[in-house]
Amino acid sequence: MKFTSQTSSNGVVERTFTLGDLTGVLWSPESGPSGAPLILAGHPGGLDKKAPTHVARAHAAVTRDGFHVVSIDAPGHGDRPRSTQDLRWINEFRQARADGNPAFGRILADYCASVAARAVPEWQATIDAVVALPEIGPAVPIGYVGMSMASAIGIPLTAVEPRISAARFGWASAHDALLEAAKRVAIPIEYLIPLSDKEIPREFGFELFDAFPSEDKVLLAFPSAHHQVPTDGRLDTRFFPRHLSHADSNTAG
């Protein structure tokens, strides 16, 4: 892991890094106790690790909760080159979407599954590298958050990665491999469903939510189109502080 830049503003230290072919960013509190939890923050498809809403959420987790947040560019996103096959898939599902072709869902799911197969070992290498940092360490509680394509990555990641102990997913596009992976995820889960999304039917979200064997899970559904997460507090159950912080701040809310 090689840090390539470091800046600091409003209580947040931002360090970009490379790790082999990976490009990523680590946000940390300027000061705070050691042992602060680590959030793995996946970005949705078509965006990247520095997308403004993604950065804003990371900053909030750092300043409000005192967490570290790490994000990496998904394969073919941000600072990483896109393969010919990925370009073909993206053109195909954009065309299918424009045509109202019902094959859209299948093509998007295949693309997401392919990205996930590559991204899971990348996230595992990222965890290895980040917990090797002395200010973080191997005992830190770890959560994963990511919607859409980042759920298609995060669900199989969480299925094979015992270091992740709480996860917030949402509106992933349907495919069988994802349902199979969900059946192996028994940690606390929040699952978000935007009910007005035309592209990903709500029924798939319900099916995926049911598939998680977690006892401690909640589905949060709201009237919104794709990629619009309400930020007015209505989805905020203090999920990561409740599950990752030693001092549960829920009762103080």
Added chain:
Amino acid sequence: MKFTSQTSSNGVVERTFTLGDLTGVLWSPESGPSGAPLILAGHPGGLDKKAPTHVARAHAAVTRDGFHVVSIDAPGHGDRPRSTQDLRWINEFRQARADGNPAFGRILADYCASVAARAVPEWQATIDAVVALPEIGPAVPIGYVGMSMASAIGIPLTAVEPRISAARFGWASAHDALLEAAKRVAIPIEYLIPLSDKEIPREFGFELFDAFPSEDKVLLAFPSAHHQVPTDGRLDTRFFPRHLSHADSNTAG
């Protein structure tokens, strides 16, 4: 409104009252600023205003949020006599439930609709009486919370009662009049669905949730059977403090 008892413990003043034929209880902070919000708390069918879990939630709203909470016995519940017709309905739906008879849902819905028709004006009289108390006053923000039968009452109440500005409902049993009432409720809504409930299919919850024209609404679904609401924080978005308290405590959570 005639107070019939007053006790005080752990920061909560409890006053029972009668109002005509009504029996009720008002919980208030022992001390605190005037103008504190008022929660109308309906109890589920078969319980009453002093059911232990109901009282525990009321105490939490008083001590944690500084709210007043008022609860009244529904017609035929608690200290109030049950009519012959109510007894017939209850026996019928208990029998239908025991027999696995699909008429169960219809009978329960008819019973709840009848209770609601009587309870709505009772709640309105209760609001009139409570806001006439000098320590509460007519300008106080008002929320309604109630699951199951208390949603079958609360939804038509909220449809006709402009003083209620936020409401938390859940797992109401299906009937058309309830859907029609929901279409007239445009305030902020939380709607709870226990996904393992065999008696009230989740689909009705989704349909009812969709019927509320509210822009600010969220559906919270979780693996639980009837009448078991998780209290571990996973459903706690600080809903009433966000909507009723002048000092929004959400960002401090």
